[in-house]
Amino acid sequence: MSRVTLTVNGRTVSGECEDRTLLVHFIREKLGLTGTHVGCDTNQCGACVIHMDGKSIKSCSLLAVQASGSNITTIEGLAANGELHPVQAAFKEHHGLQCGFCTPGMVMTAVDMISRHGGALDEKTVRAELDGNICRCTGYHNIVKAVLSANAEMHAAKQAAE
Numbered sequence: 001m002s003r004v005t006l007t008v009n010g011r012t013v014s015g016e017c018e019d020r021t022l023l024v025h026f027i028r029e030k031l032g033l034t035g036t037h038v039g040c041d042t043n044q045c046g047a048c049v050i051h052m053d054g055k056s057i058k059s060c061s062l063l064a065v066q067a068s069g070s071n072i073t074t075i076e077g078l079a080a081n082g083e084l085h086p087v088q089a090a091f092k093e094h095h096g097l098q099c100g101f102c103t104p105g106m107v108m109t110a111v112d113m114i115s116r117h118g119g120a121l122d123e124k125t126v127r128a129e130l131d132g133n134i135c136r137c138t139g140y141h142n143i144v145k146a147v148l149s150a151n152a153e154m155h156a157a158k159q160a161a162e
């Protein structure tokens with residue numbers, strides 16, 4: 001057993017787990033943050049995407065002990081002051097989800113993508129970067145629309161603030 005200490009959504013948390021525990025299972029079972037989903041456990045579906053030290057990662061792809069000391073954001077940490085994050089709001093507005101199983105991972109991937117590309121994000125890039133996130137319901141079209149819409153809105157807000 002090992003002790004894992006993380007900063008998760010701005011709070012320091014700590015817990016014991018077996019050395020073989022995947023980060024996604026630590027987040028869901030030890031921390032009770034079940035918005036991060038497990039769709040495959042084999043690094044394919046992207047339902048488990050979170051941010052670690054500001055970058056999107058598949059949380060089934062590393063052990064909890066490997067993440068100890070890092071700064072984690074999960075889907076539960078995106079909304080602020082009772083307001084959805086602009087990417088969450090865009091998924092809602094553009095019907096970017098149906099069953100919702102893939103949605104937390106899609107949103108976390110999209111937030112990272114937008115922060116890396118800013119206003120330069122286009123449809124081809126969005127489709128290429130969503131390659132690691134599988135959706136079995138939507139056909140992706142409205143997901144791509146939602147990501148592009150959030151990108152435009154966030155870029156405009158950033159420019160207005162400068």
Ligand code: FES
Binds near residue numbers: 038042
């Ligand atoms: S559960 Fe991590 S990629 Fe599918």
Ligand code: FES
Binds near residue numbers: 097098099100101102
């Ligand atoms: S909305 Fe059902 S898997 Fe994507």
